[in-house]
Amino acid sequence: MKKILITGGAGFIGSHVVRRFVNRYPEYKIYNLDALTYAGNLENIADIESSANYEFIKGDITDADFVNDLFVKHQFDGVLHLAAESHVDRSITDPLAFVRTNVIGTMNLLNAVREIWKDNKQGKRFYHISTDEVYGTLGAEGLFTETTPYSPNSPYSASKAASDHFVRAYGETYGLPYVITNCSNNYGPNHFPEKLIPLMINNIINNKPLPVYGDGKYTRDWLYVIDHAVAIDLVFHEGKNHETYNIGGFNEWQNIDLVHLLCQKMDEKLGRPEGTSAQLITYVKDRPGHDLRYAIDANKINKELGWKPSVTFEEGLSQTIDWYLQNTDWLESVTSGNYQKYYDQQYQ
Numbered sequence: 001m002k003k004i005l006i007t008g009g010a011g012f013i014g015s016h017v018v019r020r021f022v023n024r025y026p027e028y029k030i031y032n033l034d035a036l037t038y039a040g041n042l043e044n045i046a047d048i049e050s051s052a053n054y055e056f057i058k059g060d061i062t063d064a065d066f067v068n069d070l071f072v073k074h075q076f077d078g079v080l081h082l083a084a085e086s087h088v089d090r091s092i093t094d095p096l097a098f099v100r101t102n103v104i105g106t107m108n109l110l111n112a113v114r115e116i117w118k119d120n121k122q123g124k125r126f127y128h129i130s131t132d133e134v135y136g137t138l139g140a141e142g143l144f145t146e147t148t149p150y151s152p153n154s155p156y157s158a159s160k161a162a163s164d165h166f167v168r169a170y171g172e173t174y175g176l177p178y179v180i181t182n183c184s185n186n187y188g189p190n191h192f193p194e195k196l197i198p199l200m201i202n203n204i205i206n207n208k209p210l211p212v213y214g215d216g217k218y219t220r221d222w223l224y225v226i227d228h229a230v231a232i233d234l235v236f237h238e239g240k241n242h243e244t245y246n247i248g249g250f251n252e253w254q255n256i257d258l259v260h261l262l263c264q265k266m267d268e269k270l271g272r273p274e275g276t277s278a279q280l281i282t283y284v285k286d287r288p289g290h291d292l293r294y295a296i297d298a299n300k301i302n303k304e305l306g307w308k309p310s311v312t313f314e315e316g317l318s319q320t321i322d323w324y325l326q327n328t329d330w331l332e333s334v335t336s337g338n339y340q341k342y343y344d345q346q347y348q
């Protein structure tokens with residue numbers, strides 16, 4: 001039985017990846033390592049917690065001794081690394097937290113696999129899940145390709161870029177069998193409501209102002225999270241070692257248009273008169289260093305591995321809104337406590 005470690009599997013994307021691997025690969029034992037920070041929630045994966053091929057390990061990747069002991073004990077055959085501090089706004093107020101988890105944490109994992117795989121790299125793979133934000137920002141034209149130079153603008157993207165560079169360097173220097181993907185903005189169930197789409201959904205439900213940064217003309221390329229999980233599965237199994245693949249939704253939206261679309265859909269689903277939620281839109285102070293536009297050229301993964309998004313934005317957004325409306329307990333539990341403190345500081 002192959003032993004596969006997934007880090008950050010109690011978070012948004014990680015929970016969808018863990019579920020997919022546990023259900024699809026009974027021949028693998030899936031270990032989910034997560035520190036359960038504010039962003040990690042075991043309720044996200046409650047449906048698979050008693051599966052025979054699944055084990056949860058609570059632990060912090062910044063703790064090198066813990067990580068080394070864990071790898072020596074389990075001798076993992078593969079690692080899918082998703083654990084990270086992931087929110088740009090939080091990286092602006094506390095950059096060091098991002099260095100600790102995203103850079104040092106990744107280094108600890110790299111050092112651990114370097115040691116346990118030093119004599120036999122056959123069939124082993126370290127898969128680093130990264131972001132398109134490492135490329136910086138686009139103007140009105142063009143797309144990010146795998147050869148776009150790195151030019152990160154936020155402490156979050158700088159920390160992810162640093163970790164990508166270390167993964168690549170371990171490949172060159174120590175022969176680490178690795179693969180990296182850089183993906184665009186995900187959306188879907190279990191997305192923590194500090195990020196644009198779930199924050200707007202939560203605020204619409206609660207009739208709270210909808211804070212749009214700057215002029216709202218910033219553009220993101222949105223991908224349904226389950227399509228990302230499918231791509232991750234494919235790259236883990238069929239991607240080439242020492243390669244990078246960009247993943248995106250072919251689905252660009254200016255923030256303000258997306259917020260209007262959400263308002264319209266939520267009014268329909270909540271039975272409110274058309275135009276009710278849009279009245280909550282409030283322009284607020286811009287994010288410092290705000291990247292204007294992200295858009296992915298996902299032709300490499302499409303041509304080489306046959307991946308493309310399967311869910312239209314219309315379907316994905318509708319399913320996402322339905323999930324939040326059916327899971328108000330989840331929303332309430334993740335927005336109680338420290339969330340309120342964060343929210344007041346961020347949107348004061």
Ligand code: NAD
Pocket residue numbers: 007008009010011012013014033034035036037038039040041059060061062081082083084085086087101105129130131132160182183184185186187192
């Ligand atoms: P998330 O914030 O929802 O989840 C992160 C998870 O990592 C949480 O469960 C948290 O508890 C865990 N974690 C954080 N610090 C840890 C530590 N020190 N030790 C162990 N576990 C720790 O993040 P997400 O949005 O699911 O993103 C997952 C990965 O995908 C990240 O690496 C992120 O950079 C990347 N990514 C995200 C997106 C996106 O749109 N969300 C897009 C592209 C790439």
Ligand code: DAU
Pocket residue numbers: 086087088089130131132133183184185186194195196197199211212213214218219220255287294
């Ligand atoms: O591109 C991939 C990245 O997408 C991931 O690597 C990150 O982990 C993920 O958080 C996301 O980063 P963004 O900064 O693009 O996502 P966020 O949801 O924070 O913001 C999306 C856009 O909406 C951005 O232009 C900022 C804007 N925004 C965001 C919030 C939270 C607002 O206008 N108002 C808000 O309240």
